[in-house]
Amino acid sequence: MSLNINRANKDPFYRYKMPAITAKTEGKGNGIKTNITNLLDVSRAINRPNEHVLKFFGFELGAQTKLDYKTDKYLINGVHDPNKLQNCLDIYIKKYVLCGSCMNPETTFKFEGNGASSKKVGEILKDCKACGKLTPVLMGDKLSAYIWKNQDEYLNLMANNGNGDDDDKGGKKHRRAAATASENIQGGGKTISDLANQHGENGEGEDNSEEEEEGLTIDDEQLEKDLQNLKTTELEDVDNWALDMSKEAILQRQLQANSQPLSDSLTQLHEFGQWIETEDPSDIDIYKKVLSLDLLSDAKIMSVIVQALVEAEEIESMNELISSFFTEHKAILIKLINGRENFEEQLLGGLERIVSNKYYEEKALLPKVVILLYNEDIISEEVILSFYKKCSSRFVDKKRCKELRRLVKPVLTWLEEADEESDEE
Numbered sequence: 225m226s227l228n229i230n231r232a233n234k235d236p237f238y239r240y241k242m243p244a245i246t247a248k249t250e251g252k253g254n255g256i257k258t259n260i261t262n263l264l265d266v267s268r269a270i271n272r273p274n275e276h277v278l279k280f281f282g283f284e285l286g287a288q289t290k291l292d293y294k295t296d297k298y299l300i301n302g303v304h305d306p307n308k309l310q311n312c313l314d315i316y317i318k319k320y321v322l323c324g325s326c327m328n329p330e331t332t333f334k335f336e337g338n339g340a341s342s343k344k345v346g347e348i349l350k351d352c353k354a355c356g357k358l359t360p361v362l363m364g365d366k367l368s369a370y371i372w373k374n375q376d377e378y379l380n381l382m383a384n385n386g387n388g389d390d391d392d393k394g395g396k397k398h399r400r401a402a403a404t405a406s407e408n409i410q411g412g413g414k415t416i417s418d419l420a421n422q423h424g425e426n427g428e429g430e431d432n433s434e435e436e437e438e439g440l441t442i443d444d445e446q447l448e449k450d451l452q453n454l455k456t457t458e459l460e461d462v463d464n465w466a467l468d469m470s471k472e473a474i475l476q477r478q479l480q481a482n483s484q485p486l487s488d489s490l491t492q493l494h495e496f497g498q499w500i501e502t503e504d505p506s507d508i509d510i511y512k513k514v515l516s517l518d519l520l521s522d523a524k525i526m527s528v529i530v531q532a533l534v535e536a537e538e539i540e541s542m543n544e545l546i547s548s549f550f551t552e553h554k555a556i557l558i559k560l561i562n563g564r565e566n567f568e569e570q571l572l573g574g575l576e577r578i579v580s581n582k583y584y585e586e587k588a589l590l591p592k593v594v595i596l597l598y599n600e601d602i603i604s605e606e607v608i609l610s611f612y613k614k615c616s617s618r619f620v621d622k623k624r625c626k627e628l629r630r631l632v633k634p635v636l637t638w639l640e641e642a643d644e645e646s647d648e649e
């Protein structure tokens with residue numbers, strides 16, 4: 225059976241196809257493994273090294289993987305249902321294959337930065353053959369770090385593939401990313417009439433309930449965990465925050481999520497921000513939206529949320545930020561940050577952008593905002609100290625960044641002195 229590479233695209237005439245994952249288990253007891261029998265074909269169809277795909281499965285499922293070139297086996301420890309693997313592959317494709325601008329899968333990686341050996345990790349970009357845009361892969365997970373580190377190997381591999389498609393020239397290793405997505409169309413792909421015929425058998429009826437049940441795996445475990453945490457917080461309105469956790473309701477949400485087009489994380493964040501700006505939703509609705517978009521582990525939501533909320537609520541001045549804005553949204557901010565320093569940094573980054581873009585004349589009030597965030601336990605002392613000590617152009621240009629840090633400096637001194645005093649006690 226062949227599937228659309230972008231499975232959110234239900235068009236039977238969609239040009240980009242890949243085979244459905246096939247897998248079987250091998251071994252027994254503790255040594256039981258899942259062998260993805262067609263990993264090579266799947267990787268080839270999406271034009272990615274099969275190592276990347278296999279490693280992604282391993283990272284995502286928290287299981288060891290093994291690639292055996294001799295026997296052509298692609299193994300994951302434990303038992304993993306093909307439907308689950310297929311859902312997992314969707315995540316990979318969305319993140320690492322589809323163009324963030326036009327959603328076309330004909331992309332290759334480009335690396336920006338000083339190469340794999342430099343200490344500083346740069347950026348991985350998806351270079352789209354269809355629209356020509358470069359869109360960044362969101363860094364920060366294990367696979368992006370792996371791809372970054374092995375960029376030379378990837379580039380060699382791609383260069384070799386360009387010189388004809390000779391499978392055995394460099395041994396089996398070179399078969400890993402054999403064809404581009406367009407070669408897949410011309411070679412292994414189907415003609416339009418093939419697809420039209422297939423529509424009858426694999427069309428509407430394909431989404432049978434069995435498959436949907438199988439889909440209730442990875443994400444929902446996380447969802448349930450998150451909701452468990454949510455219930456233990458001191459939010460005033462806990463009942464309203466709880467989602468319907470019946471199996472039907474979960475399934476319904478899953479289906480809704482699946483019918484939305486897959487988009488690059490950055491596009492998703494952008495749309496999320498626009499949704500806040502136009503809808504001016506309640507904090508509860510924002511939290512639910514974050515859950516449904518599966519953005520709970522994306523630190524960038526913090527800078528998006530503060531900036532979008534300031535727009536949505538038409539906050540007029542820094543004084544308004546201090547007098548009401550942050551105290552009103554305290555609960556959701558703390559909930560989303562959940563003790564994670566990079567989330568706190570993103571919040572401070574969003575604040576920096578707000579000050580720079582909207583209230584630069586009132587910038588002298590920034591220290592007051594920082595003290596408020598500290599007093600309200602939204603941002604920790606450690607993050608305030610580290611964030612305002614270094615200067616970068618991450619959120620605003622360097623000149624403004626410097627100026628804002630100069631203004632916040634007395635706060636840092638105050639925090640450090642308070643520390644020393646308490647040490648003396």
Ligand SMILES: [Zn+2]
Nearest residue numbers: 323326352355
């Ligand atoms: Zn594109």
